[in-house]
Amino acid sequence: MNDMRLTERNMTDHKIKMQARGVDVFYGHDQAIKNVDVDIEDNTVTAFIGPSGCGKSTFLRCLNRMNDTIDVCRVTGDIRLDDEDIYDPQVDPVQLRAKVGMVFQKPNPFPKSIYDNVAYGPKIHGLATNKAELDEIVEKSLRRAAIWDEAKDRLDQPGTGLSGGQQQRLCIARAVATNPEVLLMDEPCSALDPIATAQVEELIDELRERFSVVIVTHSMQQAARVSQKTAFFHLGELVEYGETSQIFTNPQDTRTESYITGRIG
Amino acid sequence: MTDITPNDARKASNNATTEAVKRSLARRNRKQLVLQGFGIGAIVIAFTVLFILVASLVRTGYTAFVQTHVTLDVYIDPAEISEEGLPRGGFRDVLTAAVLDNLPGADPEEDARGVRNILSNGAQFQLRDQIVEDPSLIGQTITLTVPLSDPFDQLNKGGVRRDTPEDQRRVDNQEMAWFDALDEAGIISTPFNIGLFTNADSRFPELAGLKGALVGSFWALLTCFLIAFPIGIGAAIYLEEFAPKNRLSDFIEVNINNLAAVPSVVFGLLALAVFIGWFGLPRSAPFVGGLTLALMTMPTIIIATRAALKAVPPSIREAALGVGASKHQVVFQHVLPLAMPGILTGTIIGLAQALGETAPLLLIGMNAFITSAPTSPFDAATALPTQIFIWADSPERGFTSRTSAAILVLLGFLVMMNGIAIYLRNKFERRW
Amino acid sequence: MTLAPFVILLLAALVGYAINLRAARAIRYGGSRLHSLQGFHGLFSLLLVIVPVLTLILVWLAVEGGIINRILLSSLPDGVLDGLGSGAIQLIGAEIRSIAGGRVFGTPEDWKLEAAERLITYREISSWLLVGVVGAVSLGLIYFARSRVAAEFRARQRVETITLGLMVFCAVVAIFTTIGIIAALTFETIKFFQLVPITEFLFGTNWEPQIPIREDQIAAEGAFGAVPVFLGTIVIATVALFIAVPIGLLTAIYLNEFAPGRLRKIVKPVLEILAGVPTVVYGFFAILVVAPALRQFGESLGLDVASNTALAAGGVMGIMLIPFISSFADDALSAVPRSLRDGALALGATRGEMMLNVLFPAAIPGIVGGVLLAVSRAIGETMIVVMAAGLIAKMTINPLDSVTAVTVQIVTLLIGDTAFDNPKTLAAFALGMMLFIATLVINVFALRIVRKYREIYD
Numbered sequence A: 001m002n003d004m005r006l007t008e009r010n011m012t013d014h015k016i017k018m019q020a021r022g023v024d025v026f027y028g029h030d031q032a033i034k035n036v037d038v039d040i041e042d043n044t045v046t047a048f049i050g051p052s053g054c055g056k057s058t059f060l061r062c063l064n065r066m067n068d069t070i071d072v073c074r075v076t077g078d079i080r081l082d083d084e085d086i087y088d089p090q091v092d093p094v095q096l097r098a099k100v101g102m103v104f105q106k107p108n109p110f111p112k113s114i115y116d117n118v119a120y121g122p123k124i125h126g127l128a129t130n131k132a133e134l135d136e137i138v139e140k141s142l143r144r145a146a147i148w149d150e151a152k153d154r155l156d157q158p159g160t161g162l163s164g165g166q167q168q169r170l171c172i173a174r175a176v177a178t179n180p181e182v183l184l185m186d187e188p189c190s191a192l193d194p195i196a197t198a199q200v201e202e203l204i205d206e207l208r209e210r211f212s213v214v215i216v217t218h219s220m221q222q223a224a225r226v227s228q229k230t231a232f233f234h235l236g237e238l239v240e241y242g243e244t245s246q247i248f249t250n251p252q253d254t255r256t257e258s259y260i261t262g263r264i265g
Numbered sequence B: 001m002t003d004i005t006p007n008d009a010r011k012a013s014n015n016a017t018t019e020a021v022k023r024s025l026a027r028r029n030r031k032q033l034v035l036q037g038f039g040i041g042a043i044v045i046a047f048t049v050l051f052i053l054v055a056s057l058v059r060t061g062y063t064a065f066v067q068t069h070v071t072l073d074v075y076i077d078p079a080e081i082s083e084e085g086l087p088r089g090g091f092r093d094v095l096t097a098a099v100l101d102n103l104p105g106a107d108p109e110e111d112a113r114g115v116r117n118i119l120s121n122g123a124q125f126q127l128r129d130q131i132v133e134d135p136s137l138i139g140q141t142i143t144l145t146v147p148l149s150d151p152f153d154q155l156n157k158g159g160v161r162r163d164t165p166e167d168q169r170r171v172d173n174q175e176m177a178w179f180d181a182l183d184e185a186g187i188i189s190t191p192f193n194i195g196l197f198t199n200a201d202s203r204f205p206e207l208a209g210l211k212g213a214l215v216g217s218f219w220a221l222l223t224c225f226l227i228a229f230p231i232g233i234g235a236a237i238y239l240e241e242f243a244p245k246n247r248l249s250d251f252i253e254v255n256i257n258n259l260a261a262v263p264s265v266v267f268g269l270l271a272l273a274v275f276i277g278w279f280g281l282p283r284s285a286p287f288v289g290g291l292t293l294a295l296m297t298m299p300t301i302i303i304a305t306r307a308a309l310k311a312v313p314p315s316i317r318e319a320a321l322g323v324g325a326s327k328h329q330v331v332f333q334h335v336l337p338l339a340m341p342g343i344l345t346g347t348i349i350g351l352a353q354a355l356g357e358t359a360p361l362l363l364i365g366m367n368a369f370i371t372s373a374p375t376s377p378f379d380a381a382t383a384l385p386t387q388i389f390i391w392a393d394s395p396e397r398g399f400t401s402r403t404s405a406a407i408l409v410l411l412g413f414l415v416m417m418n419g420i421a422i423y424l425r426n427k428f429e430r431r432w
Numbered sequence C: 001m002t003l004a005p006f007v008i009l010l011l012a013a014l015v016g017y018a019i020n021l022r023a024a025r026a027i028r029y030g031g032s033r034l035h036s037l038q039g040f041h042g043l044f045s046l047l048l049v050i051v052p053v054l055t056l057i058l059v060w061l062a063v064e065g066g067i068i069n070r071i072l073l074s075s076l077p078d079g080v081l082d083g084l085g086s087g088a089i090q091l092i093g094a095e096i097r098s099i100a101g102g103r104v105f106g107t108p109e110d111w112k113l114e115a116a117e118r119l120i121t122y123r124e125i126s127s128w129l130l131v132g133v134v135g136a137v138s139l140g141l142i143y144f145a146r147s148r149v150a151a152e153f154r155a156r157q158r159v160e161t162i163t164l165g166l167m168v169f170c171a172v173v174a175i176f177t178t179i180g181i182i183a184a185l186t187f188e189t190i191k192f193f194q195l196v197p198i199t200e201f202l203f204g205t206n207w208e209p210q211i212p213i214r215e216d217q218i219a220a221e222g223a224f225g226a227v228p229v230f231l232g233t234i235v236i237a238t239v240a241l242f243i244a245v246p247i248g249l250l251t252a253i254y255l256n257e258f259a260p261g262r263l264r265k266i267v268k269p270v271l272e273i274l275a276g277v278p279t280v281v282y283g284f285f286a287i288l289v290v291a292p293a294l295r296q297f298g299e300s301l302g303l304d305v306a307s308n309t310a311l312a313a314g315g316v317m318g319i320m321l322i323p324f325i326s327s328f329a330d331d332a333l334s335a336v337p338r339s340l341r342d343g344a345l346a347l348g349a350t351r352g353e354m355m356l357n358v359l360f361p362a363a364i365p366g367i368v369g370g371v372l373l374a375v376s377r378a379i380g381e382t383m384i385v386v387m388a389a390g391l392i393a394k395m396t397i398n399p400l401d402s403v404t405a406v407t408v409q410i411v412t413l414l415i416g417d418t419a420f421d422n423p424k425t426l427a428a429f430a431l432g433m434m435l436f437i438a439t440l441v442i443n444v445f446a447l448r449i450v451r452k453y454r455e456i457y458d
Ligand SMILES: Nc1ncnc2c1ncn2[C@@H]1O[C@H](COP(=O)(O)OP(=O)(O)O)[C@@H](O)[C@H]1O
Pocket: A027, A032, A051, A052, A053, A054, A055, A056, A057, A058, A059, A070, A072
């Protein structure tokens, strides 16, 4: 817990990338998120923690409108990306998702080659005008996801043939290939073994240089290791939000304290 | 973060992404709309075909549900019909005379032949039966309602069009005038065609009915049910609840799945060679038809039963086993009753398929021309679908509309059976 | 009279049940503890009577006809059957049977009338004999079952063993059916290949199976080259798939991803209705509506379209296959895990792109399995082609021409009188064999693909 890195965290103020105000989410008649306000900063890793079922994934999926794909799900409130309302009828979710990428809990490579997995986003969005450019994007993304060395000799083999940790890094490469501004990660390490987890965590820290990263995690150690900001959710409410070091050392709310010290969860 | 440059570079490339997406978005959404359009088009085609199918059947078939009749005052002339010579009586002439009475313009000698054809060939038998029943009618005048022959029936229903040139029309001008005279006399009626359900097949469309086919289908389905239902359930229970996972049960499974996909005509060949050729069972018999259909229906019932058994949660089994019941008792007293609605639903759907099955019945000769309904499952008979096949092959106009009507009756039965299945499913479906 | 043995059997079973039940109850009231509940003692007797006696009755009824026939034929006066082929002898047998059934046509010879009398007597003897045997065996079994009742008799285990045996028998019926199909087809096909060389059948291009009219012609002179028949089936099935596959797949894609819930609720049942329409109805639809419409359309283009074109038969068959393919494809698409959909959408794919680039390719194995099953249906489909396709076998792949099909030939060769030693009849079995083999190979292959596919996405 008293990781040295906690104290040497860079505390500079960053620009606010995404801003949520008064967000409520309903599944049919059940309210899963109650009146949540959050600011997501640029070049920062923000961690969402909280007991299972408290609505972390639900809220995360609001940020790139993935909840649109669930019929019964209804989102109200105001969520802005660079001061632009992402729920504005003018905004096409396709455009939004190109800017706000997502990595899922279970690695979900497409049943295509490694190359095609990574090239898929740039291809559909028309980010490359020729094969050479596309190759470059693929290589850059794979490098950025720290899987280039393992994958470079087998680019034409199916992505589903990789190991779990490699698959997850492939999915990260796929997500960064479209050059998003925000990267959402929903428990990206929960299906991975400790070594793969360490690799992905290291990667997340590097990704912060170029993206604003939001990560949902089950593990408080992980939140402490990788994030600068932490939001604690409980029963659909945002209980506490602040600097990670402060949340873990000096929580303001008793519920946060109970959770961190292992009394709820 | 002191190095500003990578951040700026990143802004630029982010903007490039945004721009690229914006540029291509309209085109991509259009593509998606095209895909959706194709999908809707495909569905519209499917619906249109179904509509045309039903509409054409109704359009050609509805007329067969009514039948043109004429009501005559018939003088039973003792000179023509005597009690001793009943079988050879001149019933036809008596009827012709009765028609002529209503046609003042017609010459009783010259036109007799033409006028005679107005009435259905079955009219004389109707009269004969009535007199055989009550010979005291001889010498009296009775009122009789008899069907018209097919051309006049069609003329009345619009199947023969008056504006076609005479040489291409099945009813010439003279005959049309006669019909109109009868119509004017107010003795033509078009009641519901009971004969469609109470007559067996006939060479004359106006007399042909579905009784033989309905009874034949009934016997065949009954046989099919009595064989396929117990055997299907037995097999399913064994495979689902008792069978050890070994080669044999795997082999049985593969067998069942493949049987479900063997073309129906092959089952017909099996029935012809084995049931009729080797066992010497009678041709054209609904029993043999039912036997064949049972073999085809069994896989359906087995698959449905296994699904229903699987749907019963293990907790029920564990609870029963827990109080000391044997495996058999658990299955037969607890699991099977709970699975019954699902089993029945699957069985009814299987029987509905069997009811419409034609090819195997053709091969065992259930397309014979048989003018009386079978009295047992071993008599020669037709079935509803084979009757449709026979009528569809007959050129007369009246048979076309009867074919459609028979199809409507068949579809009616199928809708009813599927309706019952859906009702059962909805009523007893349990969410565990 | 047919019912009598069954009635006796039922009565015997109930009596046996009651006797054993009472006996068991008496033991219990006598103070002993029964090993099995008294009901099982009753059931033991019931099953012990029903199973063997029912088997006996069914076997008896199955072989009775053949044996009586043999006795009857050997009892005919000397000389009347001399020099007759087996077909003619069969006909005589049928005539005698119909006389015995009271349907006399014309004036049959006296020996036939006598034979009919004898036939009636034989049948009566046989049924009385059966009643006697059934009664005796039932009594014996009831007695035996009663004698087993005792306090320590494990009636439940016995009953369970018997029911398990019955269930195994039920399961094995499926194997028997397959064996029956294979045996029937093999026997008749071998007979056929003794009359017609197998090479002619498989590679000959001339199909004119009319049996020779004159006595002195040898049977093999009817031409049995089946290639044009196979070709016809292929042409018709191809037309059908050209219609069914695109429409079925597009329907499935739309229903699976784009259709609003309410539309889906309407469309799915309608497709089920289409799937439930018997094929004889589709056949009539083809001759009533589709063929005339095609003909008219062709005329308006100046084309001469035959009234029984491959296009009409194949087109209607395609319509029949639409719901089959669409429901298969719909299931295959639904089986693709949600995570792949989400993955594509999260990258900013439109739903159309997600469907075409990710879902559909991922579902291809399942869809291919479904399409293969549709192919096997198309080549095995009978009524539509019997009613809407032609009878003459032509070496053509023009879908506007009239072609015939394997199933059409099977049905036309077998409709009417069938004698099993005539190449015309046997040819139908040879065609059936080809059909069975082809569909079996496709089915096994397709079912394997489908199963594999299900395993991938468990
Ligand atoms: N697709 C859905 N439909 C209905 N309810 C859902 C759905 N997804 C999540 N929920 C409900 O929303 C609540 C929050 O779920 P989730 O956001 O997945 O929690 P977390 O990710 O924090 O474990 C839970 O109570 C869950 O039951």
